[in-house]
Amino acid sequence: MPSFDEVLKEAGEFGRFQKRVFFLLSQTGITFSSLFASVVFLGRAPDNFWCRIPGAAELSDRCGWTLEEERNFTVLPLHLRNESVSGECERLDVTWDPSGSCSSPSSRYGNDSTGSLPLTPCRGTWVYEQPHSSIVSEYDLVCGNAWMLDLSQAILNLGFLAGAFILGYAADRYGRILIYLLSCLGVGICGIIVAFSPNFTVFLIFRFLQGMFGKGTWMTCYVIVTEIVGSDQRIVGIVIQIFFTLGILILPGIAYLIPTWQGIQLAISLPNFLFLLYYWVVPESPRWLLTRKKGEKALKIMRNIAKHNGNFLSPHYSEITISNEEVSNPSFLDLVRTPQMRRNTLILMYAWFTSALIYQGLVMRLGIIGGNLYLDFFISAAVELPAAFLIIVTIDRIGRRLPFATSNIVASVACLITAFLPEDVPWLKTTVATLGRLSITIAFEVVYLVNSELYPTTLRNFGVSLCSSLCDLGGIIAPFLLFRLAAIWLELPLIIFSILAAVCGLLVMLLPETKGISLPETLEDVEQL
Numbered sequence: 339m340p341s342f343d344e345v346l347k348e349a350g351e352f353g354r355f356q357k358r359v360f361f362l363l364s365q366t367g368i369t370f371s372s373l374f375a376s377v378v379f380l381g382r383a384p385d386n387f388w389c390r391i392p393g394a395a396e397l398s399d400r401c402g403w404t405l406e407e408e409r410n411f412t413v414l415p416l417h418l419r420n421e422s423v424s425g426e427c428e429r430l431d432v433t434w435d436p437s438g439s440c441s442s443p444s445s446r447y448g449n450d451s452t453g454s455l456p457l458t459p460c461r462g463t464w465v466y467e468q469p470h471s472s473i474v475s476e477y478d479l480v481c482g483n484a485w486m487l488d489l490s491q492a493i494l495n496l497g498f499l500a501g502a503f504i505l506g507y508a509a510d511r512y513g514r515i516l517i518y519l520l521s522c523l524g525v526g527i528c529g530i531i532v533a534f535s536p537n538f539t540v541f542l543i544f545r546f547l548q549g550m551f552g553k554g555t556w557m558t559c560y561v562i563v564t565e566i567v568g569s570d571q572r573i574v575g576i577v578i579q580i581f582f583t584l585g586i587l588i589l590p591g592i593a594y595l596i597p598t599w600q601g602i603q604l605a606i607s608l609p610n611f612l613f614l615l616y617y618w619v620v621p622e623s624p625r626w627l628l629t630r631k632k633g634e635k636a637l638k639i640m641r642n643i644a645k646h647n648g649n650f651l652s653p654h655y656s657e658i659t660i661s662n663e664e665v666s667n668p669s670f671l672d673l674v675r676t677p678q679m680r681r682n683t684l685i686l687m688y689a690w691f692t693s694a695l696i697y698q699g700l701v702m703r704l705g706i707i708g709g710n711l712y713l714d715f716f717i718s719a720a721v722e723l724p725a726a727f728l729i730i731v732t733i734d735r736i737g738r739r740l741p742f743a744t745s746n747i748v749a750s751v752a753c754l755i756t757a758f759l760p761e762d763v764p765w766l767k768t769t770v771a772t773l774g775r776l777s778i779t780i781a782f783e784v785v786y787l788v789n790s791e792l793y794p795t796t797l798r799n800f801g802v803s804l805c806s807s808l809c810d811l812g813g814i815i816a817p818f819l820l821f822r823l824a825a826i827w828l829e830l831p832l833i834i835f836s837i838l839a840a841v842c843g844l845l846v847m848l849l850p851e852t853k854g855i856s857l858p859e860t861l862e863d864v865e866q867l
Contacts, residue, residue, distance in 0.1 A: 340658060342628060342859070343856045345655065345658055346640070348644065349641075349649055349651060350644060350647030350648075352574070353646070353647030354647050355642075355646035355647050356566055356567050358619070359563070359619075359620050360563050360577075362616055362620060363562060363620065364577075364578050364581040366556060366559040366613065367556065367559075367578055367579065367582040367584070367585055368581050368582075368588065369525070369607075371583070371585030371586045371589075372586075372606040373494075373548065374494075374552075375585075375586050376606055377491045377494070378711075378715060379589065379593035379599070379711075380599045381474055381479070381487045381490065381491075382474065383474060384467070384471060384474055384475045385467065386466070386467045387465060387466045387480065388413055388426055388429075389412070389426065389427065389428065389463060389464055389465075390464065390465045391429055392433040393433050393435060396436035397435070397438060397440070400440070405465065405467055412429065426481065427459065428458065428460060429457065430457060431456040431458040459481075459482070460481060468597075470599065470600065471597065471598060471599065473487070473490065477541065486538065488817060490545060491817075492814050493542050493545055493546045495549065495810045496549070497546040497547060497549020497550040497551075497552070498549045498807075499553075499807050499814075500549075501550035501552065501553030502557065502804060502810065505517055505521060505554035505557070506557060506800045506802065508554075509554075509558050510797065510798070513623075514562045514565075514623045515558075515616075515620055515621065515622045517554055518554070518558040518559055518616075519614055519616065520554075521551045521552070521555040521558065522610045522611070522614055523610075524554070525552050525555060526611045528544045528547045528548035529548055529608070530604065530607060530608075532545055532548060532603055533600045533604050533607070548607070557802060557806065559578075560575065560578060560786065561790060562623050563575065563578055564790045564791075565624075565626065565798070565857070566623060573729075573730060576733065576783055576784070576786075579726055583723055583726070586715075586722070587719050587720065590712040590713075590715045590719075591712075592605050592606070621642070624636040624637075625857070627639070628795070628859075629795050629859075633658055672797055672800075673800075673801055678865045679861065682850075683805065686789050686792070687804075689845070690789075690805050690807075690809040690812070691809065691811060692746075692812070693781050693782040693809065693842075694808070694809040694813050695813075695838065696749060696753070696774075696838060697778050698812070698817070699816045699819065699831055699835055700753075700771060700778065721776060722776075724776060725779040729780060729783055733784070733853075737851045738784060739850075739851050741780065742784045742785070742846045742849075743843045743846050743847050745781040745784065746781050746842045747839070747840065747843040748774075749777035750835075750838075750840040751836070752771065752773045752774030753832040753833075753835045756770045756771045756774065756829075757832035757836070781842070786806075788846075788852065789801070789802050789805055790802050791855070792849065792850070792864065794860050794861055795857065795859050796860070819831065
């Protein structure tokens with residue numbers, strides 16, 4: 339009986355069929371990255387808002403004020419009292435008479451008395467010039483509630499974390515394509531509910547669920563793509579991440595054209611329903627079918643792949659060699675039971691955590707300071723494009739391990755140099771920090787590929803999902819680590835990033851090289867790498 343890799347070579351390792359499946363599933367990267375970065379535009383700070391004085395709404399209706407006129411009557415007295423008071427988080431502790439003067443609503447308190455009137459914190463009575471432009475204005479996430487915007491992103495990352503565990507396990511037990519399609523359906527439905535959430539609690543619940551299903555779509559499509567191509571073509575695992583960057587590049591254009599956060603949310607959610615059409619064109623992973631002792635179905639799919647690629651399998655093939663390894667429900671213990679698997683798992687978990695922490699930390703540090711939000715976001719995303727091309731040029735020539743280690747070391751050195759460069763050369767600090775961003779992006783993309791190549795088929799989806807869950811943990815910790823350490827010393831986060839990246843660069847050199855090696859099918863295959 340031939341092995342799967344022998345049959346795949348005969349059917350075509352990256353023919354017309356695989357190219358079509360690759361292109362279709364790659365679109366998932368666009369929708370997932372848009373979800374990942376959407377908070378930048380969903381949570382835009384409102385341009386103009388102020389705290390409404392009780393009775394102001396009724397008086398404004400009676401007097402026919404514009405919002406600008408109401409704002410002037412509300413905020414100008416505060417400026418006269420104290421120029422540093424903006425009227426956004428505090429207001430005069432008064433109540434306007436709805437039947438009072440339209441030209442001087444505070445006249446009942448005396449023309450010169452506003453300076454002596456007490457102030458009170460604003461509590462849920464804000465007025466926004468553009469009330470539906472973002473979730474900040476929709477749910478009053480300003481002043482004392484501003485932390486809730488950070489909570490919304492943390493909840494999304496928690497959803498990613500849950501998806502890595504729950505849907506990673508489900509994909510190894512019930513099949514890649516089934517979980518992919520269910521996840522696409524879940525992202526679409528939850529995205530619609532998020533867009534029309536009646537309150538912030540409902541918003542958070544379904545944003546968590548959208549994150550969970552979103553992680554299911556991304557991780558599962560990635561595994562399907564890497565399992566249907568030959569060992570020499572697994573570079574597609576890097577190419578697919580170009581579509582992730584493409585989604586980030588497209589997002590500011592969507593946000594620029596759509597003025598409301600609900601519209602943006604729907605624009606990044608509804609395309610997931612189109613992916614349900616893949617049911618008729620994307621088959622189940624034949625590698626997975628073999629591990630579930632479904633050799634006939636796997637062979638049927640391989641014959642179909644060969645036909646589309648213009649090849650033909652030998653007619654005497656009646657069965658493909660399947661793993662003799664007993665198939666069981668995967669668990670974390672399976673990933674650390676044997677020495678090589680244990681070493682691989684612990685190093686990969688650290689690499690995922692470090693890459694995510696440094697990547698998000700550098701994005702927030704470089705930030706997008708002032709200027710045009712849409713243009714600045716686009717430019718910052720474009721920095722990531724060279725990463726994939728650099729990997730494509732080097733990874734099949736010199737292997738996975740050396741670029742993986744080198745990118746971490748370069749990121750470490752760049753962070754360290756940036757921390758000690760003088761402030762009077764901002765262009766140089768920005769350039770070196772950008773080099774760090776490029777390097778950690780390379781490390782981030784290589785870890786995807788290496789992770790999928792170091793686990794047997796029976797544990798691949800679960801292993802990739804579990805290890806990448808540390809990425810989500812890093813994403814949750816990054817803003818807190820950055821801002822707390824920066825309060826002590828502005829450059830202290832860069833020192834921590836430098837240490838973490840240097841350690842990662844050394845550790846990944848302990849991983850086996852997987853260039854040109856067939857994907858391992860069993861635990862024994864992994865131990866022999």
